[in-house]
Amino acid sequence: MDCINEYSPVTVLAGVGKARAASYAKLGIETLGDLIRHYPRAYENRGDVCLLADARIDGKSAVILTVATEPKSVRLRSHKSFLKFRAFDDSGSCEIVYFNQDYLKNQFPVGSVFRFFGKVERNGKRFSMSSPVAEAWTETAYLPPLWAVYRMTEGLSPKQITKDIAAALALLSVEKDDPLPLALRERRSLCMLAYAERNIHRPDSWQSLAIARRRLVYDEFFCFALGAAMTHAVSKRHGAPICANGDVKELTAMLPYRLTNAQERAIADIRRDMAQDVPMSRIVVGDVGCGKTVCAAAALLIAVKNGRQAALMAPTEILARQHYADLAPIFTSLGISCALLIGATSAAEKRRIKAALNAADPDARLSVVIGTHALLSDGVSFAAPGLVVTDEQHRFGARQRALLSEKNAHAHLLVMSATPIPRSLALVLYGDLDLSKIDEMPPGRQRVDTFVVDESYRTRLNGFIRKQAEAGGQVYVVCPAVEERETASDELELCDILPDGTRKEEQPPLKAAVKYAEELQAVFPEYRVGFLHGKMKSAEKDAVMQAFSAGKMQILVSTTVIEVGVNVPNACLMIVENAERFGLSQLHQLRGRVGRGTRKSYCVLVTGGTGEVSERSRARLDTMRTTYDGYAIAEQDLIQRGPGDFLGSSADGAVRQSGGLTFRLADAGEDSSILTDATADARALLASDPTLAAYPSLASRVSAMFDINEGLIS
Numbered sequence: 001m002d003c004i005n006e007y008s009p010v011t012v013l014a015g016v017g018k019a020r021a022a023s024y025a026k027l028g029i030e031t032l033g034d035l036i037r038h039y040p041r042a043y044e045n046r047g048d049v050c051l052l053a054d055a056r057i058d059g060k061s062a063v064i065l066t067v068a069t070e071p072k073s074v075r076l077r078s079h080k081s082f083l084k085f086r087a088f089d090d091s092g093s094c095e096i097v098y099f100n101q102d103y104l105k106n107q108f109p110v111g112s113v114f115r116f117f118g119k120v121e122r123n124g125k126r127f128s129m130s131s132p133v134a135e136a137w138t139e140t141a142y143l144p145p146l147w148a149v150y151r152m153t154e155g156l157s158p159k160q161i162t163k164d165i166a167a168a169l170a171l172l173s174v175e176k177d178d179p180l181p182l183a184l185r186e187r188r189s190l191c192m193l194a195y196a197e198r199n200i201h202r203p204d205s206w207q208s209l210a211i212a213r214r215r216l217v218y219d220e221f222f223c224f225a226l227g228a229a230m231t232h233a234v235s236k237r238h239g240a241p242i243c244a245n246g247d248v249k250e251l252t253a254m255l256p257y258r259l260t261n262a263q264e265r266a267i268a269d270i271r272r273d274m275a276q277d278v279p280m281s282r283i284v285v286g287d288v289g290c291g292k293t294v295c296a297a298a299a300l301l302i303a304v305k306n307g308r309q310a311a312l313m314a315p316t317e318i319l320a321r322q323h324y325a326d327l328a329p330i331f332t333s334l335g336i337s338c339a340l341l342i343g344a345t346s347a348a349e350k351r352r353i354k355a356a357l358n359a360a361d362p363d364a365r366l367s368v369v370i371g372t373h374a375l376l377s378d379g380v381s382f383a384a385p386g387l388v389v390t391d392e393q394h395r396f397g398a399r400q401r402a403l404l405s406e407k408n409a410h411a412h413l414l415v416m417s418a419t420p421i422p423r424s425l426a427l428v429l430y431g432d433l434d435l436s437k438i439d440e441m442p443p444g445r446q447r448v449d450t451f452v453v454d455e456s457y458r459t460r461l462n463g464f465i466r467k468q469a470e471a472g473g474q475v476y477v478v479c480p481a482v483e484e485r486e487t488a489s490d491e492l493e494l495c496d497i498l499p500d501g502t503r504k505e506e507q508p509p510l511k512a513a514v515k516y517a518e519e520l521q522a523v524f525p526e527y528r529v530g531f532l533h534g535k536m537k538s539a540e541k542d543a544v545m546q547a548f549s550a551g552k553m554q555i556l557v558s559t560t561v562i563e564v565g566v567n568v569p570n571a572c573l574m575i576v577e578n579a580e581r582f583g584l585s586q587l588h589q590l591r592g593r594v595g596r597g598t599r600k601s602y603c604v605l606v607t608g609g610t611g612e613v614s615e616r617s618r619a620r621l622d623t624m625r626t627t628y629d630g631y632a633i634a635e636q637d638l639i640q641r642g643p644g645d646f647l648g649s650s651a652d653g654a655v656r657q658s659g660g661l662t663f664r665l666a667d668a669g670e671d672s673s674i675l676t677d678a679t680a681d682a683r684a685l686l687a688s689d690p691t692l693a694a695y696p697s698l699a700s701r702v703s704a705m706f707d708i709n710e711g712l713i714s
Helices: 018-026 032-036 102-107 158-172 182-188 193-201 206-235 249-254 261-274 292-305 317-333 347-357 398-406 423-429 455-470 513-523 538-549 584-591 615-626 630-640 672-688 696-705
Strands: 042-045 060-067 072-075 081-089 092-099 113-123 126-130 133-136 146-149 281-286 309-313 338-341 368-371 385-390 412-417 434-438 449-453 474-478 529-532 555-558 571-576 602-606
Touching (some): 060 092, 158 193, 182 672, 193 206, 206 696, 261 281, 261 292, 261 434, 281 292, 292 309, 292 317, 292 434, 317 368, 338 347, 455 474, 455 602, 513 555, 571 584, 584 602
Parallel strands (some): 281 434, 309 368, 309 385, 338 368, 385 412, 449 602, 474 555, 474 571, 529 555, 571 602
Antiparallel strands (some): 060 081, 081 092, 113 126
């Protein structure tokens, strides 16, 4: 028992055998620490007790009732049964029914009082509840007001998870060290870790939940900032290929335009970094359409001109094909071999590319390869690695960057992101990278007129879609969900709890891509309407996108899977449904999908109701309507504390922060002030103790997120 710690397997808990451990493994839970950090996804608000007559009609309610009749069991012909009895409060009487739970018959004696939580059905003056949660109530009894709801999987019940987490907390509470230095906790007014872990799972109140969450959010940002800074320091090791020839005039001479000053600065940064024997670790951040790809092409050329190989990895096959179509003709004209390696590449072509990448003869060697995650597959190795480029940084985890870098030992690293973010936020999100910022747009890039409308404009909006299609243009329609789901929430979402314990405003139902595509096809039978979402197979997504790019499809209904990199110059109208559910930076990304050609382009942001948008959401949409500078939009995203979509969103469903960097609780937008504090504190601590030698428990936590050994994040 003495050797049990947070790294002990969950099987040390009583009742957790191989079967339950396997179920936990499906949720990524293998140790006691993993289990404790399996934070609730939501909370049932059982503390908001009301009378039967005041119960919600659109969700669950908590009522305190006295049992009035003896429970009776009724057996049906189908061999099923139900248990029923009546209970009452000052406003009425309610029939309580439990199905196939005869064992509860003796749990509800007449005169006993319970807090029931569930859906209260009303039929005239009569009330009923089906299988509510029941907790014995007395004047002195303490019943938690908020009840945790966890992500589930087959083989686990809510009761089991709650019990196992409580057992893990009890087991680890003995002599548990707090990894944060005392002086730091006191300066930031942070609670003890043990208090935070206990109250995030079983809060005494909304206030205690807010206090617990603040500490755990701080820990996530703090540990990430520490690991990113330590990784960056270790990565600056010697042994990288010196690429002294940084002449890219051949490339710039082929361009039909002059580089902007910002592009020139970024390329100068790249040229300077690659001329050293310390690996470049640089990110080029710039607005949609600012010309980051040209900077990447310059880096690729520098590597090849110095006798090295280069790889460019994109997050999707669509984007990889696009890069190949843009860059391969340029490199071919310069006498540089270039190939495309994606999942759809034939087996024979894959073998040829892999052999050419590892060829000993420089004349037979492949110089540039462009691809997707296929570049991480077994058998891909480089004979003379020189440069790794990853596009759309926020769609790749640091782990994936590391895997590609491992195949290119000591190679220079360049990453790109079209998500403009404030520098303070970049310090933590890209803390392991040097930053080059492209803050100018190429001349001739047209502005996309932006409008905000509600459902009352639907008929006019359909007319505008038809007008664009009749003129030969194409239309994107972005929905925040794939399929329809319940609109009423019975749970208090963890992300919906404000610091003062209050709940955010109710949201209108989400527009679903699949159903809406069917509706639009019925409205526009003369045009081809397609749909695209992240749950589709790669080949299906490619087929849809190729049809849209080729002009064979006039209207494309999609989730945010089209947010990144897709370039269809003929697309001239972007419609975003439930626009109030998106963050500013993500809306800006979506708007950047149009206005890429010669057609006058528009973006229409449609709110989910007929004007019932919160003040904060309205301010966010007004910013989009009047602001076109991506960096100004990012600053407003922080100021307004929007959903924090600096890193993109999940491909489908509710808009949430995700992508390469995913925190369990923290949100880069909502928690920006904590992020700033944690980043500053991490830097100050490392200045006095670069290896965290005096803080072994903190070092262990950082190592769980980062692998510092080779300067790579695990």
